[in-house]
Amino acid sequence: MDGKLSEEQVKCLQAPWRFSLRTAGFEDRLLTALELFERFPLDITVTGGTPDANAQLASAVLVLTTEERKEDHMWLKMELHDRDKPFFLVNAKKVWDVVEEKPSGPCMTCAWERMRARNLELQRRRKEAFGESAVATDSQSPLNTTDASEFVEMKDISEVFAKALPDLKKRAFSQFLVAITRELRIPKFIADETQVVVSSALKYRKINRDDLNFISKLSQPRDVTDHPSKLLAILTSLDDFRLDIGVLGETGCGSSSLVNALLGMKNNEEQSAPTGVVETTKEPTEYPYTEFPNIRLWDLPGLGKIGGLDSQPSASGLNPAQLVASMFAFCDVYILVSPLRLRLGIIQLMQQLSSLGKEYYLVISMADLIEETFVGQVREWAEGVLGVMGLRQNLFLVSAHHPETLDFPKLKEMLNKAMPSHKKVALVKYAAKLLDQDVFWKRSDSCKFM
Structure with a gap:
């Protein structure tokens, strides 16, 4: 698929x-899901330490602990791992960042006694779950699954979470999305008592009512959210997906x-696109x-080029849209260029692109x-012509030799702003194909066998 x-x-x-069935409206549902993702707020929980210690951490999914107490959280880690939830341990600067009491007087003894009691309880539970060998040595414990890479220093947490x-x-x-669409598929006569995810999401503003309406469209069929x-x-593919933008017009x-x-x-700078008074772009160049x-601009050969007449003697009888049909296969977005005024060949290209x-x-x-x-x-x-033809009007008057003038700044600003949207649409089409x-x-159609 063109790399x-x-x-x-x-x-x-x-x-x-694998083994999914494609149903009508698949591309629309997938695009709706990607648009919802852009508005989705990620909620972060900070736990494990005192309020003062927790306040030092940016919003993050983590547990504040110490090297001595890290095994206290192994049961939580195992539970989150089963749910495919990420888990981080953050190393407290001092032991007393993870207990409420201050280390003074008898409270110091009480605090350490509580820590000792927790360790003994942890050993007891490990013994029940894994037998006598589980408490023989810490290094052999099935619960001791924390490695050095998971144990994050407080000063490094910002970089780690970035x-x-x-x-x-x-x-x-x-x-x-899977959880909320599962709830939305519940029959209406029992939905009010069972929609825990929906009510929580609305309450804590993870979604609004408009988003809920869009999500409802994803609940049936379940090809995207099962x-x-x-x-x-x-979503992972979106980061690495290459968007191709073709620049196309008449030769010259x-x-x-x-x-x-x-x-x-x-023009004429090193690595710039070649320009001149004769035909310079003979092949698509990225x-x-x-x-x-992961965005490429393609300088496409001009329409009506003379250099191809010998090899394609019948080409003169084809309209511009037919001549560039192959180019439409690999570019996702096009910039159509018409010199000085709007021309018929460009209008035909616009009509063909609209149909695609x-x-x-x-x-x-x-x-x-x-x-x-x-x-x-x-x-x-x-x-006026575009309005009569019913074509969308993203029209810019541009001087490439003087890009600071006329509509060029507006063109570049609009193009850059629309890049994320273009990329989502292109990825959806690519993935569907x-x-x-x-x-x-x-x-197979079962009717054929009846």
Whole structure:
């Protein structure tokens, strides 16, 4: 599938979906789930220490403890592990950060006696669960599963959670969505008494009423929300998914100069797209969009190029939309470039892209050559034509040689702002096609055998 994900990432995406059935509206439900994820708040619990010690920690899923008391929390760790919940132990600066009493007078003795009693209780429970060998040595204990990498120093917690939070949010959301949709499938006449997750989510503002309406649409059928691993695989793929943006127009329209302007380069700079007074772009060429990871700008060959006439003598009888049909297969978003004014070939491309459900931006290039008094007239006329044709109007008048003028800053701002949305839509289409080809169970029509 054109390298949008590595082979290993494709396998990870496919694995949870084996033997699933695709039902109508699958892409819409998957896109709704991704949009809900963007608004999902991750709730963090801090526990284990005194209020003063806990206050030193940023919001995090962790337990404050000490090296001597870490085994006190092993039962909690095992329980959370069974639920696929993340668990961290944070090393307190001093023992008294994890007890309420201050170490003075007889309270010191009481505190240590309580800690000793807890250790004895832990040993008793381990002995009941695992036999005599469980208490022989700490190193052989089945409960002693904490390694050094899990034990986090207080000073390091910010760095640890900066790396961990994105994955925690994906896991929490996937589990939450499965739980809440399971409740929403309960018959209405008993739902009021059983919707614990729904009522808690509304009470603590994890979702609002509008979100609940969207989630209700996901509850039936259950192809997206029957197991957390399915949605988790899609969310994990989103980070590494490559978005392809194609820049396309008539030959000589200035599309290569526009690519350079979007990349923040000038023509003739090293590694810039080649430009000139003759046809310079003969094959699709990709350039990394440095402002965002995993996004590529494609400088596509111009429509109506003369260089291809010898090898394709019948090409002159085809319209521009037919000539670039193959290009539509690998780009997710398009920037269509028409020099000086709106042209019929670009309108045909817009119609074809609309029919394929692909996003696009319309650029009238070389706008610096339009007399200033006529710029408004060109814009008004183009928007009128698009309105009559029923086409969406993302219209920008641009000068690639003077990108600080006219609509170029607006174009780049809108494009950058829309990147996350474009990426979600493209991933949903990619995943649906990938799963439909290789994973979704193709059930035979039983009517044929009756």
